[in-house]
Amino acid sequence: MENENLLHISFSPHIRGTQTITKIMLDVIIALIPALIASVLIFGLRALLMTLAAVAAAVTTEHIISVFLLKKKTTVGDLSAVVTGMLLAFNLPVAINPAMTILGAVFAIAIVKCAFGGLGFNFMNPALAGRAFLLASYPMAMTGSIFARSGYLGKLPENLSGINIDAISGASAIDGISTATPLVAIKIIQAVKTIELTDLQDSFYSLFIGNIGGTIGETSVLALLLGGIYLIYRGIINPVVPALYIGGVFLLYLIFGQTDVSFFSGTAFTVAMFQILSGGLFLGAFFMATDMTTTPITAKGQAIFAAGCAIITFIIREFGGYPEGCSYSILLMNLFTPLIDKCVKPRVYGTGRKR
Amino acid sequence: MFNKWTFEGGIHIPYNKRLTQSLPIENYPLPQKIVVPVLMHIGAPAKVVVKVGDNVSKGQCVAEADGFVSSPAFSSISGIVSSIGMFKHISGKLVTGVEITADGRNDELRFEPIKNWREQSPSILMRRIGDCGIVGMGGAGFPTQVKLLPHRDKKVNALIINAAECEPYLTTDHRLMLEETDKILKGVKILQKILSVRYVFISIEKNKTDAIYVMKKKATTKEYYGIKIIPLETKYPQGGEKQLISTVLNREVPSGKLPIDAACVVLNVASAAAVCDAVLEGIPLTERVITVTGNAVKRPGNYIVPIGTYVKEILEYCRTDFSKIKKVIAGGPMMGKSLPDICVPVMKQTSGLLVLDTITPSYSKNNCINCGNCVKACSIHLVPSLLAKYFEKDMYEEALKRNVMDCMECGCCSYVCPAKINILHRIRTCKSYITQKRAKESLTQVK
Numbered sequence: 001m002e003n004e005n006l007l008h009i010s011f012s013p014h015i016r017g018t019q020t021i022t023k024i025m026l027d028v029i030i031a032l033i034p035a036l037i038a039s040v041l042i043f044g045l046r047a048l049l050m051t052l053a054a055v056a057a058a059v060t061t062e063h064i065i066s067v068f069l070l071k072k073k074t075t076v077g078d079l080s081a082v083v084t085g086m087l088l089a090f091n092l093p094v095a096i097n098p099a100m101t102i103l104g105a106v107f108a109i110a111i112v113k114c115a116f117g118g119l120g121f122n123f124m125n126p127a128l129a130g131r132a133f134l135l136a137s138y139p140m141a142m143t144g145s146i147f148a149r150s151g152y153l154g155k156l157p158e159n160l161s162g163i164n165i166d167a168i169s170g171a172s173a174i175d176g177i178s179t180a181t182p183l184v185a186i187k188i189i190q191a192v193k194t195i196e197l198t199d200l201q202d203s204f205y206s207l208f209i210g211n212i213g214g215t216i217g218e219t220s221v222l223a224l225l226l227g228g229i230y231l232i233y234r235g236i237i238n239p240v241v242p243a244l245y246i247g248g249v250f251l252l253y254l255i256f257g258q259t260d261v262s263f264f265s266g267t268a269f270t271v272a273m274f275q276i277l278s279g280g281l282f283l284g285a286f287f288m289a290t291d292m293t294t295t296p297i298t299a300k301g302q303a304i305f306a307a308g309c310a311i312i313t314f315i316i317r318e319f320g321g322y323p324e325g326c327s328y329s330i331l332l333m334n335l336f337t338p339l340i341d342k343c344v345k346p347r348v349y350g351t352g353r354k355r
Numbered sequence: 356m357f358n359k360w361t362f363e364g365g366i367h368i369p370y371n372k373r374l375t376q377s378l379p380i381e382n383y384p385l386p387q388k389i390v391v392p393v394l395m396h397i398g399a400p401a402k403v404v405v406k407v408g409d410n411v412s413k414g415q416c417v418a419e420a421d422g423f424v425s426s427p428a429f430s431s432i433s434g435i436v437s438s439i440g441m442f443k444h445i446s447g448k449l450v451t452g453v454e455i456t457a458d459g460r461n462d463e464l465r466f467e468p469i470k471n472w473r474e475q476s477p478s479i480l481m482r483r484i485g486d487c488g489i490v491g492m493g494g495a496g497f498p499t500q501v502k503l504l505p506h507r508d509k510k511v512n513a514l515i516i517n518a519a520e521c522e523p524y525l526t527t528d529h530r531l532m533l534e535e536t537d538k539i540l541k542g543v544k545i546l547q548k549i550l551s552v553r554y555v556f557i558s559i560e561k562n563k564t565d566a567i568y569v570m571k572k573k574a575t576t577k578e579y580y581g582i583k584i585i586p587l588e589t590k591y592p593q594g595g596e597k598q599l600i601s602t603v604l605n606r607e608v609p610s611g612k613l614p615i616d617a618a619c620v621v622l623n624v625a626s627a628a629a630v631c632d633a634v635l636e637g638i639p640l641t642e643r644v645i646t647v648t649g650n651a652v653k654r655p656g657n658y659i660v661p662i663g664t665y666v667k668e669i670l671e672y673c674r675t676d677f678s679k680i681k682k683v684i685a686g687g688p689m690m691g692k693s694l695p696d697i698c699v700p701v702m703k704q705t706s707g708l709l710v711l712d713t714i715t716p717s718y719s720k721n722n723c724i725n726c727g728n729c730v731k732a733c734s735i736h737l738v739p740s741l742l743a744k745y746f747e748k749d750m751y752e753e754a755l756k757r758n759v760m761d762c763m764e765c766g767c768c769s770y771v772c773p774a775k776i777n778i779l780h781r782i783r784t785c786k787s788y789i790t791q792k793r794a795k796e797s798l799t800q801v802k
């Protein structure tokens with residue numbers, strides 16, 4: 001009888017919000033769908049198959065590791081492996097060997113994520129680390145880019161899209177039509193000083209829509225923007241991060257991009273525009289520089305992170321031998337995240353200013 | 356300066372007030388048996404002054420204040436002291452209590468009303484408030500007269516009346532403002548006189564439009580000059596003392612200090628009404644309005660309940676489906692206490708009884724995904740995830756450095772965490788470890 005009145009006890013708060021990790025990941029997946037659709041329109045069905053392969057490999061790897069190696073309950077239900085798979089695929093050229101895609105996904109999940117303790121403990125963005133791994137292992141396959149010429153709306157001006165990477169590198173990595181990604185192209189063109197301003201301007205529309213060469217997910221700025229706006233609307237990402245990152249790269253090019261022309265000139269503006277619209281900057285800024293686990297936890301820290309990404313991207317693109325700089329900048333800043341989190345503290349109520 | 360009447364951080368939660376917000380305050384029938392605990396406030400327990408077998412009237416003191424920070428307790432019915440001993444308390448502990456069995460008589464004891472309170476000195480009014488056992492009725496239960504006491508070299512230039520009622524489900528303050536507007540405003544005037552402050556701010560969340568309207572209308576009359584009604588953003592924990600002070604006055608309470616250090620006193624609106632009763636009618640604090648609500652309650656509502664009534668009886672009276680009860684919470688769902696047992700008496704600071712028919716989902720073993728939601732939600736601007744991690748690694752010094760002791764235990768961080776980590780519980784445990792350690796250290800120093 002005594003126990004009749006005993007109830008469940010718990011510590012406050014007694015109610016819980018509805019947000020879950022799975023829901024967050026689902027939102028990210030939804031936000032990636034426009035880019036996926038764009039990639040199918042641009043590169044054909046192969047883009048979808050590649051994405052599916054990467055996702056399947058990522059999910060299977062995580063499942064196998066957590067169930068068979070760690071003997072724990074599977075964590076694939078949180079959908080984070082799906083996101084990693086999608087992001088990895090989006091960072092690969094469509095014509096890459098599927099085996100490489102799978103290898104990249106396995107690497108990303110097994111080494112970068114699970115080996116450090118799973119979601120929340122990885123210190124680098126797994127998708128980007130996977131990409132970096134593939135880039136180091138298969139540089140040829142990774143920089144080539146096939147561009148399906150059917151069904152697209154416009155195209156890059158002749159001297160941008162026409163450069164054949166095989167002709168320049170002297171090696172054919174893949175079958176089909178290999179063209180340089182826009183950033184590779186502009187690097188080469190800049191080197192031989194054949195660039196025409198109007199050519200660049202003509203390319204803006206194509207860059208925005210995305211029917212240009214590049215990796216599966218990076219080409220359509222429009223689609224990425226749609227997804228990014230969705231994530232901001234859902235409160236998943238901090239809009240300051242993409243704004244500062246993209247804005248930062250733009251500004252740096254505007255000021256320092258063209259040493260031989262005056263600042264803020266029309267040329268500088270055109271070049272800056274070209275730089276932010278290409279090279280996967282939008283993909284990185286909206287989907288990878290905002291990755292929760294590997295970026296700082298405070299808003300202030302996130303702003304510093306984004307600014308750092310912008311600066312490193314600019315430096316790599318301008319002075320590095322490698323035309324793209326987005327993924328390395330994010331990976332590098334990932335390493336700074338613990339330091340930023342340590343140094344950047346919010347002002348606690350009742351301390352410092354304001355009495 | 357442009358003031359949005361809110362603070363940084365906090366969360367928006369389903370308020371669930373519709374169940375009871377339009378139900379007028381009802382009288383609860385006289386209970387057959389009550390238990391008056393000697394500890395219904397923060398501070399020293401009161402000292403029992405009656406014996407078993409004594410006849411007591413309603414309003415008779417059964418336990419006196421014992422010490423500076425303490426508060427007397429009164430019988431809320433007329434009856435016979437049937438036993439004095441250890442009784443289960445809302446906190447779950449055994450606490451001395453005076454059990455009184457009703458005798459059906461209706462005699463009542465009151466203090467002499469102070470009708471000419473405007474001519475009385477603050478100390479007389481303050482003594483009356485202490486004598487009547489008035490404590491903060493919002494949940495904390497800090498003796499009101501202690502808050503009003505003048506502090507050497509500390510000025511007070513503002514009084515904030517907390518009527519935000521930001522906890523979900525609770526509607527007592529809301530109903531009180533609609534039905535006892537004058538009582539509240541009179542109480543506020545008395546408090547204003549005691550503190551001799553020019554302005555009093557009554558802060559009400561915007562979701563109580565009717566209350567704001569009624570209070571504003573009355574407060575603009577000449578009689579209540581100097582009282583300002585402040586509509587606040589509807590956000591939890593808008594009713595926290597610190598949040599109110601930064602919202603209304605744009606000041607901050609220095610870390611580790613009290614509102615008085617921001618030249619300000621914050622009192623609950625129900626306490627203001629009780630002050631009016633105490634001074635103008637001489638009625639000690641023997642009853643209070645509580646909200647009884649939740650899905651398993653068939654007759655939810657706002658009831659005036661004699662303090663000391665058993666929770667179980669109240670739930671029976673409100674036709675609660677006992678088979679459905681999974682959890683009963685004293686207070687609101689964010690900061691209230693879940694009761695291990697419903698055979699406990701209602702206290703002065705019990706603002707509601709929330710009966711839940713579901714168990715709160717248990718906390719998970721997920722890792723923190725560093726999403727920063729808890730950081731955004733913390734209105735004290737701590738980094739809750741970090742504090743929780745420090746606790747797990749026994750890094751108390753680091754936790755202290757990151758102001759763990761400033762956590763107001765509002766629960767926002769636990770509420771928003773998508774990984775469902777019980778952050779607050781870890782922080783709370785961390786805090787109590789530190790307090791214990793400090794106590795031990797000061798003990799050894801004395802030796």
Ligand code: SF4
Pocket residue numbers: 732733734735736737739761762763764765766767768769779782
């Ligand atoms: S419980 Fe403490 S740490 Fe958590 S949000 Fe509230 S004040 Fe911040």
Ligand code: SF4
Pocket residue numbers: 297722723724725726727728729730739740768771772773774775776778
């Ligand atoms: S809300 Fe939870 S998961 Fe997110 S940072 Fe805070 S503790 Fe980590």
